[in-house]
Amino acid sequence: METETHAAYKSRFLPWLLLLPTFVILLVFLYYPTLETFRLSFYRVAFLGLRKVYVGLANYREIFTNPEYLRIFWNTAVYSFLVVFFSMAVGLFLSVLANQKVRGWRFYRLMLIWPYALSPAVAGVIFLFLFNPQAGIVNYFLDVLFGLRPDWLTQPGLAMFVLVAAAVWKNVGYNVVFYLAALQNLPGDVLEAALIDGATPWQRFWKVTFPLLSPMTFFLFVMNTIYAFFDTFPFVDLLTKGGPNGATNILIYNIYRDGFEFFKTGLAAAQSVVLFFGVVLLTLLQFRLGERRVHYGG
Amino acid sequence: MKRVLVGLALMALAVPAFAAKKVQITFWHAFGGGRTAFIQRMVEDFNYTHPGIEVKAEYKGSYRDTLNAAILAARQGAAPHIVQIFEVGSQLALDSGIFVPIEDYVPAELKFQLDDYIKPVANYYRIKGKFNSIPWNSSNPILYYNKDIFKKAGLDPENPPKTFGEVMKACEKIEATKAAPKCITWPLHSWFVEQWIAEQGALLANHENGRAARATDVYIDSEAMRRIVEWWKAMYDKGYYVYSGKPEDWDGANQIFVSQQAAMLITSTSDVTFMQNAAFENGFELGTGFLPIPDGVERNGTVVGGASLWLTKGHPDEEMKAALTFLLWFTNTENMVRWHKGTGYFPVLNTSVKVLEWQHWFERNPAYKAAFDQLLQSKANRATQGALIGPFPEIRTIIENMIQAVFQGKPIDQALKEADAQADKALREYNAAVGK
Numbered sequence: 001m002e003t004e005t006h007a008a009y010k011s012r013f014l015p016w017l018l019l020l021p022t023f024v025i026l027l028v029f030l031y032y033p034t035l036e037t038f039r040l041s042f043y044r045v046a047f048l049g050l051r052k053v054y055v056g057l058a059n060y061r062e063i064f065t066n067p068e069y070l071r072i073f074w075n076t077a078v079y080s081f082l083v084v085f086f087s088m089a090v091g092l093f094l095s096v097l098a099n100q101k102v103r104g105w106r107f108y109r110l111m112l113i114w115p116y117a118l119s120p121a122v123a124g125v126i127f128l129f130l131f132n133p134q135a136g137i138v139n140y141f142l143d144v145l146f147g148l149r150p151d152w153l154t155q156p157g158l159a160m161f162v163l164v165a166a167a168v169w170k171n172v173g174y175n176v177v178f179y180l181a182a183l184q185n186l187p188g189d190v191l192e193a194a195l196i197d198g199a200t201p202w203q204r205f206w207k208v209t210f211p212l213l214s215p216m217t218f219f220l221f222v223m224n225t226i227y228a229f230f231d232t233f234p235f236v237d238l239l240t241k242g243g244p245n246g247a248t249n250i251l252i253y254n255i256y257r258d259g260f261e262f263f264k265t266g267l268a269a270a271q272s273v274v275l276f277f278g279v280v281l282l283t284l285l286q287f288r289l290g291e292r293r294v295h296y297g298g
Numbered sequence: 299m300k301r302v303l304v305g306l307a308l309m310a311l312a313v314p315a316f317a318a319k320k321v322q323i324t325f326w327h328a329f330g331g332g333r334t335a336f337i338q339r340m341v342e343d344f345n346y347t348h349p350g351i352e353v354k355a356e357y358k359g360s361y362r363d364t365l366n367a368a369i370l371a372a373r374q375g376a377a378p379h380i381v382q383i384f385e386v387g388s389q390l391a392l393d394s395g396i397f398v399p400i401e402d403y404v405p406a407e408l409k410f411q412l413d414d415y416i417k418p419v420a421n422y423y424r425i426k427g428k429f430n431s432i433p434w435n436s437s438n439p440i441l442y443y444n445k446d447i448f449k450k451a452g453l454d455p456e457n458p459p460k461t462f463g464e465v466m467k468a469c470e471k472i473e474a475t476k477a478a479p480k481c482i483t484w485p486l487h488s489w490f491v492e493q494w495i496a497e498q499g500a501l502l503a504n505h506e507n508g509r510a511a512r513a514t515d516v517y518i519d520s521e522a523m524r525r526i527v528e529w530w531k532a533m534y535d536k537g538y539y540v541y542s543g544k545p546e547d548w549d550g551a552n553q554i555f556v557s558q559q560a561a562m563l564i565t566s567t568s569d570v571t572f573m574q575n576a577a578f579e580n581g582f583e584l585g586t587g588f589l590p591i592p593d594g595v596e597r598n599g600t601v602v603g604g605a606s607l608w609l610t611k612g613h614p615d616e617e618m619k620a621a622l623t624f625l626l627w628f629t630n631t632e633n634m635v636r637w638h639k640g641t642g643y644f645p646v647l648n649t650s651v652k653v654l655e656w657q658h659w660f661e662r663n664p665a666y667k668a669a670f671d672q673l674l675q676s677k678a679n680r681a682t683q684g685a686l687i688g689p690f691p692e693i694r695t696i697i698e699n700m701i702q703a704v705f706q707g708k709p710i711d712q713a714l715k716e717a718d719a720q721a722d723k724a725l726r727e728y729n730a731a732v733g734k
Contacts, residue, residue, distance in 0.1 A: 044730070046728075046731040047369050047390075047732075048366065048369050048370055049373060050372075051733065053731070128544070132542050132543075132553065132554075133542065133543060134483075134540050134542075134559040134560070135553050151543055153542065153543020153544055154705065156706070240543070240544055241544055241545045241546065243544065243545050243699070243702050244543070244703075244705070244706060245699045245702040245706060246699055260366055261362055261692070261695075262689065262691060262695075262724075263390070263691075264692075264727075264731075
């Protein structure tokens with residue numbers, strides 16, 4: 001067998017040669033910047049690297065002792081949890097609905113997936129217009145219906161709500177696509193058996209469908225977590241700039257701000273490293289815990 | 299076939315050889331939209347009249363993006379010749395060490411142009427007696443108001459409020475008569491705070507606003523600051539002041555004013571042209587007035603905002619000369635007149651002001667007049683010179699967070715004290731990082 005697979009290549013070096021472009025790209029655009037980030041996190045850097053002084057763990061000490069940064073960690077945790085939970089819950093709910101063969105199902109599916117095709121920047125601007133306290137359409141309707149005009153982005157809780165809503169709205173389409181695909185590949189016989197045994201729709205969903213979807217839920221959990229940590233920068237930048245008074249400042253936004261607006265490259269690098277390990281840890285944890293619960297049936 | 303190829307190759311060689319005779323100059327700026335096109339037309343005019351030089355203007359994003367890009371390019375030894383840098387980036391640009399002090403490079407026969415700058419502008423950009431950059435786009439905050447709403451509220455449409463107290467009174471009337479849903483808006487931006495500090499003749503940093511020596515202490519916990527924050531908070535609590543909820547949201551404030559949701563707007567003079575068009579399109583009459591200031595203080599004047607043009611170091615002599623030729627042409631008397639008319643930014647040369655006066659420009663365009671009078675009436679002192687602080691961008695965020703915290707109910711005393719400590723820490727760290 002082995003010799004046969006090798007026979008495809010005339011020389012032992014050819015496969016390596018073919019892999020070379022990939023490795024070069026990984027090395028230049030992934031590994032080198034990552035290592036550089038680790039290195040810079042031990043320096044106090046001025047002007048994006050024109051001058052730097054080795055400071056050991058001072059940047060990390062700052063991050064883990066300064067209450068401002070601890071608050072950013074807390075914000076990040078709350079925000080990520082809400083975004084992941086609601087993106088997936090709403091995504092699952094909508095895809096179960098869209099999985100039914102009702103009239104116009106093609107149209108519904110298209111409309112559900114459509115927000116995903118927008119760039120986060122566009123989604124952010126749309127939400128900014130919607131939630132403008134004085135000229136936005138949300139407050140126009142709230143005023144007409146209930147006589148309310150909340151200052152959406154001025155109140156910490158409301159600002160967080162708008163940010164979560166924007167991120168969820170943008171990502172629900174992604175979850176719908178995957179859940180829909182999973183729902184359509186569910187083994188019909190198991191569901192049929194449940195139906196014959198007289199299970200209610202509620203029971204059928206929670207006892208049969210949901211466990212059968214667990215591999216997909218697990219996959220989406222990882223993807224949504226990554227989304228919430230890394231891809232939500234534009235929403236914060238466009239909607240709140242971390243305000244009011246830092247209430248919506250999350251790690252990915254603060255890294256950008258420290259690095260490119262305040263020129264504190266070393267501190268930003270240290271935060272990147274923390275974020276990196278945070279996500280690695282979370283992913284490992286998910287694999288550990290997830291593995292036991294995930295049911296690769298079918 | 300071969301002969302054709304050889305011919306093509308020769309032509310390919312010949313073209314760059316011919317083009318290389320021109321000195322290539324790159325100019326990075328931060329003006330998008332209509333202004334990009336405006337700058338492009340000016341650059342084309344220059345290239346046409348200066349056959350030996352080819353200037354290429356490139357839009358590089360926001361002020362911050364432009365500065366970042368320039369520093370990164372300089373690190374790689376590929377810095378553009380000319381970079382536009384915002385006023386509060388001046389100290390940072392000086393510290394970065396990638397620029398030359400421009401005054402040393404201006405030939406003696408052109409020095410007269412440096413003496414032509416109007417006083418407030420020269421005051422800002424002459425650092426320790428020397429121009430380090432060429433002042434270009436300069437602006438101030440002024441009050442814009444909707445004359446129709448003023449009439450509806452029974453206010454004098456030719457006499458806008460001039461002090462914090464007068465603004466408050468006008469707001470009471472506007473609310474009582476329901477002439478507009480909200481009274482006033484301006485972006486929640488530290489720039490206005492800085493202006494109000496200067497208007498009171500107060501300083502924002504020690505060592506004479508960082509002008510006499512490097513600043514080591516930021517003055518946020520001050521009497522001048524308290525007057526501003528107390529009034530702002532009262533305006534917010536009474537529902538007179540409104541903003542989009544996002545800090546530094548210029549467009550959001552403009553949107554509220556243009557859609558007639560608020561009677562007044564405080565924003566940059568560089569929006570005069572835009573506002574005149576917007577008022578016309580939305581069918582209301584626009585008025586402009588001086589920036590309202592705290593009651594009972596003498597009006598000291600505003601600090602010049604905007605940006606200047608810096609020359610990077612490390613280019614061959616002929617390129618430095620060409621870049622300088624362009625810079626001085628780009629900001630000469632007639633081009634400053636053109637720039638002012640096209641954008642609303644100040645004509646920063648005395649001679650260009652004279653040209654505009656001779657053309658009766660300000661009489662025909664009263665909206666521009668308030669802006670300009672306010673600038674000319676500014677007293678020249680350390681306060682209106684504006685602060686030089688290295689980590690100014692970060693301190694701006696600290697001030698904006700402080701205002702938002704006060705809105706949420708944090709006691710003003712505590713908010714000022716905390717912000718002061720944060721700003722001092724930022725300054726300390728910056729000074730340590732640049733090794734000063």
